[in-house]
Amino acid sequence: MIDVLYFAWVRERIGLPKEKVETSAATVADLVAELSAREERYALAFSDTSALRVALDQDLSDFDAPLAGVREVAFFPPMTGG
């Protein structure tokens, strides 16, 4: 079980800020494929991962990173702070 978090328009498209996901995905990309296969709203949110960023346990990471040992995955658009 991992916590999956969504922010900004990713959160809006998927329709929730956070959920627990039962998965055996090996990488972030595998998790994205699993989620996209669930429902149209996930497929829409993840349709272009080049427009997305991912953090694993609150550190920026990559879509090909392994998920072993990870407890929290977050998906969001490029940041616009400052």
Add this chain to the structure above:
Amino acid sequence: MIDVLYFAWVRERIGLPKEKVETSAATVADLVAELSAREERYALAFSDTSALRVALDQDLSDFDAPLAGVREVAFFPPMTGG
């Protein structure tokens, strides 16, 4: 008659902040030569003009600049503001 002003260590070496000078010097360098010929304290203050700056009517200028029409000449070391 022009006003001649001295600042910082130039003022200290010459021993006064300001004086009126009757001169027919054509350039700043000519004025410096006239003043240096007066007394040792002037010669000392002007011994190395590369270590000095000059302003004519409150604008930075050069030692070879003409004095025609100038009412105020100031001599001082390189500035250390900020």
Add this chain to the structure above:
Amino acid sequence: MRIVVQEPAFDIGAETAAFASGRHDMGAIVTFTGVVRDDTGTLDHLEIEHYPGMTERAITAIADEARTRWSLGDVLVIHRHGCLAPGAPIMMVATCAPHRADAFAAAEFLMDYLKSRAPFWKKEVTRDGAAWVAAKDADEDALTRWKG
């Protein structure tokens, strides 16, 4: 070092005065304040979303990096989230250093990284609707000057 992520407004003057006070060995203090800008006069407010936990962690990492790169006396970062009206301060950064070049470089570094590496997202709410602010290529490009 002080890192603050909060919803309420902060007092730029009071923060600047507090940061600057008692610096006998620091000749240079630089502050940057970001303000909600309304170019067109149509902005009702800005909504800033963030990732609690990661935000503090990311800002701390950026500030630590600045302290390894330059000789700094101290670093302050304040960043707000929630609803902000036009003209409201969004965030501020302050640095102090013995020399001005270090204080300026560190403040610009902090701003460049906060823009694109701290998990905040801005949404503009105007009378015509709401839209997420898109990240600018220029902001990503700004990071390249600190590399290599």
Add this chain to the structure above:
Amino acid sequence: MRIVVQEPAFDIGAETAAFASGRHDMGAIVTFTGVVRDDTGTLDHLEIEHYPGMTERAITAIADEARTRWSLGDVLVIHRHGCLAPGAPIMMVATCAPHRADAFAAAEFLMDYLKSRAPFWKKEVTRDGAAWVAAKDADEDALTRWKG
């Protein structure tokens, strides 16, 4: 634009707050404050001499040049003269602009030119005696980045 040359202390916090207030079209506010630094613990005070008349004229020219180079909303320069104790603010510069790169560049430009082109001279008075601060080659070199 406000240029102030004065002997009394100024309030960094109040000046920053006043400069920052009501900027609906300026996203970025940068301030620089210079403080009397005492590295060795021997400084009694700093004496700052200036050239009344030329000082205001030179600072105004520098600020005008900054406003032609960058898109700025406003510029503030405050510079003190007279006797200043360690830790006392000597001067401050503030700039605001729609974008942060302009506000930062203009503030650094103002500082670089104020250092070497505004008629101020600093004398350090320590328990061992008094000495005029020598201009640094680095300060003159700093101007080259703004040329050509």
